Amino acid sequence: MPQPLLYSAFVMDTASHILHGLWRQPDGGQVDFNSLELWTDLVKTLERGRFDVIFFADVHGVYGAPGESITRHVKAGLQIPSNDPAVILSALASHTEHLGLAITSSIVQDHPFSFARKMSTLDHASRGRIAWNIVTNGLSNGARNFGFESLTPHDERYAWAEEYMEVVYKLWEGSWDEGALLQDRVRGIHGDPTKVHRIDHVGRHYRVEGPHLVSPSPQRTPLLFQAGSSPAGMDFAARHGEAVFLMAPAPAFAAQAVAAIRERLAANGRRSDAIKFFQGLSFVIGSTEDEVARRDRALDEAIDYEAMITHLGGIMGIDLDVDALDRPIDSLTTEGARSLLDWVRAAVTDRVPTVRDIGLLASRSSRVSGTPEGIADQLTAWQAAGVDGINVINAVIPGSYVDFIEHLMPVLRRRGLAAQDYRPGSLRRKIFGHDRLADGHPGAAWRGAFGTAPGTVGA
Numbered sequence: 001m002p003q004p005l006l007y008s009a010f011v012m013d014t015a016s017h018i019l020h021g022l023w024r025q026p027d028g029g030q031v032d033f034n035s036l037e038l039w040t041d042l043v044k045t046l047e048r049g050r051f052d053v054i055f056f057a058d059v060h061g062v063y064g065a066p067g068e069s070i071t072r073h074v075k076a077g078l079q080i081p082s083n084d085p086a087v088i089l090s091a092l093a094s095h096t097e098h099l100g101l102a103i104t105s106s107i108v109q110d111h112p113f114s115f116a117r118k119m120s121t122l123d124h125a126s127r128g129r130i131a132w133n134i135v136t137n138g139l140s141n142g143a144r145n146f147g148f149e150s151l152t153p154h155d156e157r158y159a160w161a162e163e164y165m166e167v168v169y170k171l172w173e174g175s176w177d178e179g180a181l182l183q184d185r186v187r188g189i190h191g192d193p194t195k196v197h198r199i200d201h202v203g204r205h206y207r208v209e210g211p212h213l214v215s216p217s218p219q220r221t222p223l224l225f226q227a228g229s230s231p232a233g234m235d236f237a238a239r240h241g242e243a244v245f246l247m248a249p250a251p252a253f254a255a256q257a258v259a260a261i262r263e264r265l266a267a268n269g270r271r272s273d274a275i276k277f278f279q280g281l282s283f284v285i286g287s288t289e290d291e292v293a294r295r296d297r298a299l300d301e302a303i304d305y306e307a308m309i310t311h312l313g314g315i316m317g318i319d320l321d322v323d324a325l326d327r328p329i330d331s332l333t334t335e336g337a338r339s340l341l342d343w344v345r346a347a348v349t350d351r352v353p354t355v356r357d358i359g360l361l362a363s364r365s366s367r368v369s370g371t372p373e374g375i376a377d378q379l380t381a382w383q384a385a386g387v388d389g390i391n392v393i394n395a396v397i398p399g400s401y402v403d404f405i406e407h408l409m410p411v412l413r414r415r416g417l418a419a420q421d422y423r424p425g426s427l428r429r430k431i432f433g434h435d436r437l438a439d440g441h442p443g444a445a446w447r448g449a450f451g452t453a454p455g456t457v458g459a
């Protein structure tokens with residue numbers, strides 16, 4: 001029997017996350033993203049289906065190059081409006097017992113002191129089921145929303161993220177020793193002052209005195225997710241990540257990314273199995289090949305390609321001409337999009353590829369279509385490439401997850417590709433067998449780093 005894969009539901013508190021335009025479908029429940037019940041119902045469904053994690057993507061600004069119009073984004077609901085997932089997480093915790101709760105937060109959008117406090121509070125409230133997807137993202141509007149004149153260059157953002165990590169590790173791992181919270185009613189001593197420490201962090205971006213205001217939560221540091229794909233991003237993932245999200249176009253590409261990050265793990269003195277890799281995939285499930293083909297076509301027809309291309313252009317920082325979807329891409333000369341255009345040219349060989357093909361390919365590259373048995377075969381191929389988990393992209397909420405749970409999970413379980421039940425304990429314990437960061441992890445180095453003398457403030 002193979003090792004069971006892990007399953008994450010990839011969502012965003014918005015109408016149009018990855019597969020754009022599907023909120024227009026009669027069963028596109030994501031249009032009700034403002035309703036808390038959409039999310040509490042979804043987490044209960046996911047837990048009944050034995051999903052491991054719900055993972056919320058997040059942005060802190062609108063996509064687009066400086067000066068680009070936001071008309072298309074607003075019309076398409078392309079990640080605007082978008083709510084703050086951290087705010088609804090405690091409600092989701094109270095409706096579930098086992099499901100991991102992952103949010104994305106960028107180093108730009110929150111000061112590390114308040115972020116560490118918020119995550120510790122959530123980790124307590126969920127009994128240790130919180131995860132953080134660390135992003136350093138390239139949204140120039142996001143940078144300007146937080147008072148920066150322009151976007152910090154790519155590799156400098158990762159250097160900044162290193163300091164951010166140092167601050168939160170000091171707070172989560174170092175500020176409170178084990179056993180500091182006594183709550184001794186007889187002696188009248190709530191906390192042991194010799195075990196609560198200031199961190200006195202002074203760095204390029206932050207000065208944080210401490211102590212951390214929250215006592216140690218079940219995991220202390222939340223389970224750390226990351227999705228860097230550049231060399232600096234992979235270095236960062238190999239230092240800090242415990243799970244890495246991939247969006248590889250085929251298993252062979254996933255194998256390359258896994259090998260590149262594993263090599264870096266060794267260089268960082270971490271075990272080669274210290275990271276779980278999650279591949280993002282969407283699913284079209286049918287009971288016969290004819291039904292699969294019909295559903296595939298229906299999905300192709302329902303997608304908003306203008307929004308797909310606006311989003312892709314936004315991620316790459318270029319303004320693709322979405323007003324001319326049938327324009328041949330041969331006439332495009334954008335330097336920034338060269339690798340994407342080469343990919344489209346290589347994939348479309350029977351005719352002249354157009355701008356629409358960029359969106360079509362992007363919507364299909366991560367799609368797995370088939371009967372439940374056929375899909376299980378394809379997941380076996382992803383697993384053979386080194387993938388430990390699947391990050392399930394939705395077309396509609398909750399329908400995509402209901403279909404997955406009802407039609408696919410029973411087959412995956414029978415074939416050993418999905419676990420029969422949850423393991424007990426915190427999210428990290430369920431996945432790695434222990435509650436706290438592993439010893440070789442850089443965050444663990446801050447344990448006990450701040451001495452034993454009772455602290456003062458402001459001295």
Ligand SMILES: Cc1cc2nc3c(=O)[nH]c(=O)nc-3n(C[C@H](O)[C@H](O)[C@H](O)COP(=O)(O)O)c2cc1C
Binds near residue numbers: 057232
């Ligand atoms: C599955 C997945 C989810 C991601 N989610 C977010 C997100 O929610 N917010 C965000 O700003 N960036 C997100 N990213 C972008 C990554 O954080 C990262 O910036 C990107 O993969 C490029 O890597 P690089 O920064 O090393 O170049 C995501 C990437 C992947 C593959």
